[in-house]
Amino acid sequence: MAATPHVLFAGGGSASHLFPGMAVAEHLRRIMPNALVTFAGTGAARERHTVRIAGHHYSTIPTHPMPRNPLQAVRFVTDNVAGYCAARWMLREQRVSLVVGLGGSTSVAVVRAAVARGIPVVLLEQNAVPGRTTRWLSRAAAMVCAAFEEVRPHLHVQAPVTVTGNPCRTVFEDLYKRTAGQAASVRAGLAVTAGGSMGGATATGPKRQHRLVILGGSGGARSLNESIPAALKRLGDRLHDWQIVHQTGDGQLQETESRYAKLGMKALAVTHIDEIASVLFASDVVVSRASGTTLAELALAGVPALLVPFPLAADNHQTANAKVYTAASACRMVDETQQTGALDAALARELESLITDHHLRTEMGRNMQKLARPQAASQIAGAIADQLCGGSITGLMAA
Template sequence: MPANSHVLFAGGGAAGHLFPGLAVAEHLQRRAPKTMITFAGSGKVRERHIVRNAGYHYTMIPAQPTPHSPIQALRFLTDNAMGYCAARWMLREQRVSMVVGLGGYTSSAVVRSAVARGIPVVLLEQNAIPGRTTRWLSRSAALVCAAFDEVRPHLHVQAPVTVTGNPSRPAFEKLYAQMNRRSGASKARFSEENNGRRKRLVILGGAGGARSLNENMPKALSKLKDQIADWQIVHQTGEGQLQATEARYESAGVSALAVTFIDEIASVLFESDLVVCRAGGTTLAELALANVPALLVPYPQAVDNHQIANAKVFTAAGASRMIDESSQGGALNSALSRELSPLLSDLELRGRMAGKMQELARPQAASEIAGSICDHLSGSLAPRVAA
């Protein structure tokens, strides 16, 4: 592998896109410590902070998501045109050897520029229904690393797809390895011997929170007070929603620990018994490593309903249950309490679901993708010509 290789990870914006890229970058750095690694994104403060804290260079590329108004349409055209030009200049000036597209609107300009310049591209696709960048440019990619086999019908028949699973953060990989070194540890939470301990229910809406879960979970749990008497409730609210969520729990008479953000999310999930959350691909991959059953409430405004497609895969496997929020007609709290009731009371059911969740775990995803990147840069994989 050339000593002066430079790999650019493009995209992010949402944590579900950024964290897989960081996971792959860490494995790539272990395999090829002399490789230069850069991240390019939209410039969000939290994104810059996370990338730089991980020790990587970060550069901003102008980009805007799909517009919903005439004013947004103007910015969409101007910013994305500037982003494309900036990306072409950066790829040339920084002598980028490969671009890894992480998905999201911020990846499109960089990936398109790389294809135009003949620079090899690897695309990470976290969802069962691929994003626009993956659909548009998969045929020109050196490799598409997919989390779900279900992406194949949505891509060109000649797209070089391999199903690797979704890369998970290093903390999840580490705890998964520790759990599997301890014989039977993964089943201990769901054994009769542990039935007397206080169990933990975690509610997650992603780093930004989920307003509908913040509004409806306190009411839902108030209907299940007898069943949650021996449960610890931990609720991640997201920025700006903590006080209102705490007030709802107090009004509902439910004892819950509400926090804006859970920093040590891996250790929390590995010691939890049940999760209520959205259905982003990265979240599901990490739940699988943590071996914890879930009630999934897919984000109803996700592009192409990709979160519902993700949730259907896990639900069909028996690892989760799902509520389609868009079909509830304003009665989400009733649906939540109805679906949670058997999950809270039936230890055997949770144990079966945890076993199915573990079957979906792909702990080698990040390492496998990093290995493919190294193989391509060293010439082990045949280059593809841009279509």
């Protein structure tokens, strides 16, 4: 192993790709403080800023996603050839020891270049249906860290797959550990009360207002932003003691605020929620898309959800993700592509029971938290460190 191992996390373009890599990188630095960590991505300003604030290096690789029309085909070819060549040069010049593929077009270019140069590769797969990088290059990887067991049938039987769960941001891990400890204390207190030695004790605190959170995504989920206000209006007085927090994403705040105002509804609409972890841990119901990263964070928070998968997601992977969670009775789902009427009516039907039935929410919250994998990031970081130190990862793969 080099005196200063250099780990390159390749991918991004969306929060669902970037945040798992950031979580693993933070744990890796705890294990190997001398390691150099670099992220390679699309060069988007928000992505660059997020990485650099965390103290990591950032490099831009010129790539282009799969073309949606013939006019994009030429740029797809030229950008990705340029990206592959840039990745080969960077891997050599910066003496990269190991590449972690996060998904996205940048990941494809860098991982392919790493395989060509004989550099070890670890792939993170956040969804129940694997992305192109995982499908094409999984057999050449040292390890494929999957969030879902359901990913296996989509890959070659010899692909080195380990189901680790999805790595979550450290703030979610910390809040999960804290709330798990508090829950244990409450259970112990209730047991003492039942035994009669602390008959005056109570485990309940002051009643708080219920909270419904709508996550429009960093890029904005337009169909949710357009339909949710009307759906909530249909629920009428059943929301009288609920706080509504609506994250609209970029460029859709004013339109969403206007919809609530026209319907005479009180809601806190914001472009982004900075303290998203603390907000979700203190929420009762969430409405969101169904990216693997979002679902993993909801599981740690133990909050029931109404999922509305993005209908244009590659290989319909968000619907596949949502089906895993609905099968576990942890959430409800509305499939936009199957709606014959207005989307707001379908959303209102599913939300009504979640809003009005406390016992249903409690049970779904328990089921949601059963799906939590709080050790995912540390487990993957440990496997990377093992690989860098020249050890074997077979022990982890057998676990």
